[in-house]
Amino acid sequence: MSKKADFVKFDKVDKSYDGKVLVVKDLNLDIEEGEFVTMLGPSGSGKTTCLMMLAGFETPTNGEIFLDNNPISNIPPHKRGIGMVFQNYALFPHMTVFENLAFPLKVRKMSQEDIEKKVDKALSMVSLGGFANRMPGQLSGGQQQRVAVARALVFDPAVVLMDEPLGALDKNLRESMQYEIKHIHENIGVTVVYVTHDQGEALTMSNRIAVFNDGKVQQLSSPDKLYEEPVNSFVAEFIGENNTFGGEVSEISNGTCKVKLEKGEIIANPISVKSVGEKTTVSIRPERALINPKDKMDNNQKGKIEEVIYHGDHTRVRLNLLGNSEFILKVPNSSQNLDIKLGNEINIGWNSHDARALDPK
Amino acid sequence: MSSETGKILTTDGIPLEESLKQAEKKNKIKAFLLVAPLLLFLIITYMIPIGDMFSRSIDDKMVTNMLPKTYKAMETWDGKELPPEEVFEAFYLDYKILVKNKTAGKLQTQLNYEKNGFKSVLKKLARKQKKFEEGNYKEQIMKVHKRWRNVEYWRAIKRRAPSYTYSKYLKGVDMYSNEDGKVVQVSEDRRIHRILWIRTVEVAFFVTLFCFLMAYPIAHLLATLPMKYSNLLMICVLLPFWTSLLVRTASWMILLQQQGIVNDFFVWTGLVADDNRPEMMYNKTGTYVAMTQILLPFMVLPLYSVMKTISPSLMRAGKSLGATPAVAFFKVYFPLTIPGIGAGCLLVFILAIGYYITPALVGGASGTLISNQIAYHMKSTLDWSFASAMGLMLLTGVLVIYWIYNKLVGVDNIKLG
Numbered sequence: 001m002s003k004k005a006d007f008v009k010f011d012k013v014d015k016s017y018d019g020k021v022l023v024v025k026d027l028n029l030d031i032e033e034g035e036f037v038t039m040l041g042p043s044g045s046g047k048t049t050c051l052m053m054l055a056g057f058e059t060p061t062n063g064e065i066f067l068d069n070n071p072i073s074n075i076p077p078h079k080r081g082i083g084m085v086f087q088n089y090a091l092f093p094h095m096t097v098f099e100n101l102a103f104p105l106k107v108r109k110m111s112q113e114d115i116e117k118k119v120d121k122a123l124s125m126v127s128l129g130g131f132a133n134r135m136p137g138q139l140s141g142g143q144q145q146r147v148a149v150a151r152a153l154v155f156d157p158a159v160v161l162m163d164e165p166l167g168a169l170d171k172n173l174r175e176s177m178q179y180e181i182k183h184i185h186e187n188i189g190v191t192v193v194y195v196t197h198d199q200g201e202a203l204t205m206s207n208r209i210a211v212f213n214d215g216k217v218q219q220l221s222s223p224d225k226l227y228e229e230p231v232n233s234f235v236a237e238f239i240g241e242n243n244t245f246g247g248e249v250s251e252i253s254n255g256t257c258k259v260k261l262e263k264g265e266i267i268a269n270p271i272s273v274k275s276v277g278e279k280t281t282v283s284i285r286p287e288r289a290l291i292n293p294k295d296k297m298d299n300n301q302k303g304k305i306e307e308v309i310y311h312g313d314h315t316r317v318r319l320n321l322l323g324n325s326e327f328i329l330k331v332p333n334s335s336q337n338l339d340i341k342l343g344n345e346i347n348i349g350w351n352s353h354d355a356r357a358l359d360p361k
Numbered sequence: 362m363s364s365e366t367g368k369i370l371t372t373d374g375i376p377l378e379e380s381l382k383q384a385e386k387k388n389k390i391k392a393f394l395l396v397a398p399l400l401l402f403l404i405i406t407y408m409i410p411i412g413d414m415f416s417r418s419i420d421d422k423m424v425t426n427m428l429p430k431t432y433k434a435m436e437t438w439d440g441k442e443l444p445p446e447e448v449f450e451a452f453y454l455d456y457k458i459l460v461k462n463k464t465a466g467k468l469q470t471q472l473n474y475e476k477n478g479f480k481s482v483l484k485k486l487a488r489k490q491k492k493f494e495e496g497n498y499k500e501q502i503m504k505v506h507k508r509w510r511n512v513e514y515w516r517a518i519k520r521r522a523p524s525y526t527y528s529k530y531l532k533g534v535d536m537y538s539n540e541d542g543k544v545v546q547v548s549e550d551r552r553i554h555r556i557l558w559i560r561t562v563e564v565a566f567f568v569t570l571f572c573f574l575m576a577y578p579i580a581h582l583l584a585t586l587p588m589k590y591s592n593l594l595m596i597c598v599l600l601p602f603w604t605s606l607l608v609r610t611a612s613w614m615i616l617l618q619q620q621g622i623v624n625d626f627f628v629w630t631g632l633v634a635d636d637n638r639p640e641m642m643y644n645k646t647g648t649y650v651a652m653t654q655i656l657l658p659f660m661v662l663p664l665y666s667v668m669k670t671i672s673p674s675l676m677r678a679g680k681s682l683g684a685t686p687a688v689a690f691f692k693v694y695f696p697l698t699i700p701g702i703g704a705g706c707l708l709v710f711i712l713a714i715g716y717y718i719t720p721a722l723v724g725g726a727s728g729t730l731i732s733n734q735i736a737y738h739m740k741s742t743l744d745w746s747f748a749s750a751m752g753l754m755l756l757t758g759v760l761v762i763y764w765i766y767n768k769l770v771g772v773d774n775i776k777l778g
Contacts, residue, residue, distance in 0.1 A: 057677055078689070090678035094696045103692070104682035155683065305492040 004068065005192055008054065008159060013063035015049050015215075023049050023293035025215040025328040027063070028301040031193065037183050038202040041212030042238070050212075051195050056080050068158065078107075083152030083160040083190075087167055089144045091136040097123070097147050099131040104155040122154040125184060142173045149181065149314050153190065162194045164200065178204050199239050203227070211235050227285075232272060236283040241326050243289070245282040246360065249273050256352050258299075263323040267298050267352040272359045286316075286330045288354040291340075297349035302345045303327060305344050315340065321348060387507065401543045411756070418750035421526035427468050428455045432522050438739040444515050449499040452518075460487045476517035482506045529750035534558070554734065554751075561731040561757075564648055564720075565713035571653040572709045580664035580701070580757065585673065602658040610722050613651040616724075617641040643725025656712055660705040666702030703770045711759050731755060 008031035039047035056077030126146035232237035303321035430451035679689030
């Protein structure tokens, strides 16, 4: 059984609530069968709306959504067979854990025997074996979350949607739940569409991430590509940390370009600039700029240390570099004795390949 | 807690436990003093009147007070044969005083309740006793009327002896205890209370049902509409609530009477003929319409407060799990609103069962309720003990309903807001 590359397909989907503003604009998105795709973006970027359209609680204003090649816009939510985990779990408070899990099976008229078997299996999958007779109110937040996940999976849906399911949990629990959900996904191979505004969560769990902003997918790629090779300055800014220089392209040739800043000039990797004179924002990841580099690098600048913040495993250094007083460096906390002291001038170097000249902000 | 190994002492050397108790005692007294006025108020305005009502409803000292010597003498009489001379003497002396004070009429009436035909016998005795000579009263009294030789009449007096009676309660359900002390129903044409009780429960039940049917969608709308619309709707619900009861009842009279606006409209649309206007007022219909409208907010508000707490994602979850909207509603939403339904229904039912002013104004003959009967006995017949008895029966009925509700649903499940 080969996996379908467009198991879930958004085809030119628009959505507007008030007829004036499009919250989702011309969305095209293909999700492969068995894939874990995260929709990541700031609040109001349209990611939850997309999820709701897929679940059937909102209808697209334009365009069509396909599930396994069938258009689903006119299918009511209860006939789509899509599991969903809600932000606040949405467990039925008047039913026991068992009844909650049995609910989707009962409405599908399964036999009592099958129901018990499936519920048992689903509960042990989320390691809540002995909790079948508890009421949701008697469970901790993490346990409730696991029940919600189990309930969304118990009826073997083709796709499971998760709408910021870990938002209400504390940090440690959230991290362990991330791994748990990831492992469940790996084990049963269900297609998961996950919505979050937490980039750490997205990077940890996903096969691919769709970064949303302003109703559009800015970039859809794997976590590492997203981080290493952002295609525009929104993505570079949104994912991870980022040092930026605004300037103008003064020379462009052969895979590199020169960008003229207010003070000085840097060599960069032209991603979205095509010609001389274009405005651009150059983005450099903090860990790609090195202090006193041993190897030769094609960018070498002097900067003044303005702030040093100790972070345990690394130290953050804020510099004033080429007129940018917010230039951040991450220095690994090794025995190497560098001359990091407030007010010192130090040499900073980076490769032009890592300085990505993107669209201007 | 007196562990000898070491009590914790405060810095003053007093055991911590004691000093804590002292500190708490002060607080407890303070807290009690704060609620004391309310407690006193409740006792004076609630407990005492109910106690008074109860004692009034069973009080039956009238005859006992009128015949003190007779009852004293009767204590040793077994009631099998005619009483001894002492009883006759005591009765003569008691009755003489009553005749002298011109209060014998009451006794005649009361004893006639016990035994038909007693009145004329007593009246004759009142006339004849003036000529009685001292001694041998038994002979003299028996000479006045042959019925004094009938032991039944003396038994009737003895039966009247207890100072407490439940006869008012029996009367409340159209029953009485006859000469033989058996509880029987009154003759069919005089059974009015039972009809009223049944009607009261029926009206209260249907008003509750109508309120529920109307309030549920309103409350749901209130809980789910966006703020700016729900506020407006809330005002629409509360506005009648803030309007005087009399004004609202009067408006219904204007609307529903035979020459009223609704009937005019029906005639205008040709739905009914002008000479065949339906009666919607001064009967049960009027009572239903007006009471449902008046009690509706009491159903809407508890329902609304419960529905407001139900997350809309629960219905969505139900649907996403494969339940049709109807199934999701009945399996997920409806069970979660039961505390509100319970609170609203209990509130409306209890208010409706004791409703007085609206049925009095719009009920007519076929739409009045038990409370109107109670008011009638308080104001017109001045039979306060009967009114008290019926009031207490109503109260007991409400308590029973509350108890049943508690058994079925559980009172801790009620949510008033």
